[in-house]
Amino acid sequence: MHRLVLQELRSAPGAVREIASFSGISEAEVLVHLRELNDKVKSLLGYEDDPITTSSSGALKADGVAGLLRLNASVELEVVPKFLDPASPTWRSDFFLLAVLVKTGHLLLHDEISAGTQDRGDLAMLIARSFLTLYTENERRPIRGYRRGTRADFALDGDVDWETVFLPDPDGFAVSQLELTRQNAYNATLAAAVRILIPEVADVDMQAQLRLLGRHLAPQGAAPAFFPPLPPRHRGWQQAYELASLIVTGLGLNLDGGVFSGPGFVLSTWSAWEFLCEELVRRALPDYTIVGQKQWVLGHRDAEEVYAKPDISPITKGAVPLLLDAKYKTRFGKSPRINAGDLYESLAFLRAVQTDHMLLLYPSVRPPDKLALGEWHLFDQINVDQQIVQGFEIQIQGLARRGGFEELVTGARLLLNSKLGTVGVQ
CATH class of the missing domain: 3.90.1570 (tt1808, chain A)
Known part of the structure; x- marks a missing residue:
């Protein structure tokens, strides 16, 4: 995967030719890909004009948008906001922190998080503390829902598979039951975020708190590929869920090496x-x-x-x-x-x-x-x-x-x- 770096409002000469070379396609096909990308971004952000434009000489220019954009299977566009320096080793961390603040409206806004500078820690530490705070605010109202589960039991409490009455398993009859459980896509996303944060955080006490939270959420399956919207009755979890979704999609926890691990992110x-x-x-x-x-x-x-x-x-x-x-x-x-x-x-x-x-x-x-x-x-x-x-x-x-x-x-x-x-x- 080739990554082309653009800085907002600055032209990148020869960019179309470069993309065509790395993609193994013609420059005309690159323009088609740019059109498709612009249509997606405009739909996402509600823009009327194309955020990424090309000149007659094949230069690219981004305006009003920043982040990581997948152009095709071979090329990604990394667009740096105009107020950050792409040569700086910290610009990605600055961008991610701003993005999380905008996306969740919550990061850094708690008094206990932002009360002092002496115990703030690095970016991963800050995100972990914010996540723990958001979780603690809502843990008395866990995200639970009904699902039909199957178990083996000799007690006939539920819908019985009558074939097993005559030939029961060693553990009992097959019983189907509607149960209220915390095993769902929402908690699976929260649990996956915890697993990702633990190795990123250097502070031992914070790691212990995250592990405790992980045990509290367990058992859960893998995080879903698509994050379903929270039901209205669980709207208090919205900010924690959005932050967990950002963490799971890899938007910034491993930025020191200059790598976004997410599929694409735009702001x-x-x-x-x-x-x-x-x-x-x-x-x-x-x-x-x-x-x-x-x-x-x-x-x-x-x-x-x-x-x-x-x-x-x-x-x-x-x-x-x-x-x-x-x-x-x-x-x-x-x-x-x-x-x-x-x-x-x-x-x-x-x-x-x-x-x-x-x-x-x-x-x-x-x-x-x-x-x-x-x-x-x-x-x-x-x-x-x-x-x-x-x-x-x-x-x-x-x-x-x-x-x-x-x-x-x-x-x-x-x-x-x-x-x-x-x-x-x-």
Whole structure:
């Protein structure tokens, strides 16, 4: 299997020719495969435009998507988000941690997980702790269901196979019975995740907790090839089940060697960035109510209200001292600036909310030695009368290292508290 590495928003010259060579097919057939792949990704992410495009010269370019994509039986496309460096040995861990956070909405969000940096451990340790926490929350309501089982017994309690009444087995009559059991595809997935985590975790105490959990789940069969949706009555298990599914499909526990073991994984980069920004603000301002995509009345069309929906609205005592909006589009090799469209949209948001300060948040594409993890760098500011629109780039490379998420939260807290102090809100 040949793996072609692309970085989002950067062209890869000669990629179509390279894929054709490794696949043993024509370049026209490669374009057919790209069309099929684009159709799948668009269906999965709800996109209208192709996320992977090709030029007349045979260059490939990815936009709005990252992850591992199987193009055909011979070639995989590894698409690196624009805010991570493909040359860095840790980018895959950063990407996986962000992906799990977005997919489950839960990783790192428990106080007992994120209370300190001294006992956080590595990525596998972090995932294991999150998984154990999610399991503990629901273990009093186990995932059980009815199934028909067969056993041999001399007690006739159930549907008896009457042929065995005359010729019984040494252990008794064949009896079929409907039983409530924990042996099902859902628990099999949880158990498989535990088996995968144990050798990945270096901490002996954590290994012991995982083994205890494995014995509690046993006996179970192999994890299913397809993960069925949880029944509504077990919705409390949804996050633990989703995390277990990610672990079982191999999305990142063995990334140091540069290998994804899953069949394919794709993430919408701009929506992941928006989710991360909202979570950072929520954790940085615990005394505020953080509302994402809140509808604010901007105007009216006849009797109908017209709304503006900024990404992040921090509310305290009914007031909104400032707004934040997650932005993703930046240009490589050029000085970043707030473009006219973002400015006009920001002014509309400020008018609707009746506040004067807007922060636009962009992922930094600068290396960590130029901008440290968690730092916010002001790259542009536009004043319109009393209203201020500021553009910040935020460094997230190193997210998966020990204490990385706390560094992100600390950086957000320092910057936001300074801004809130400026506008007179403590």
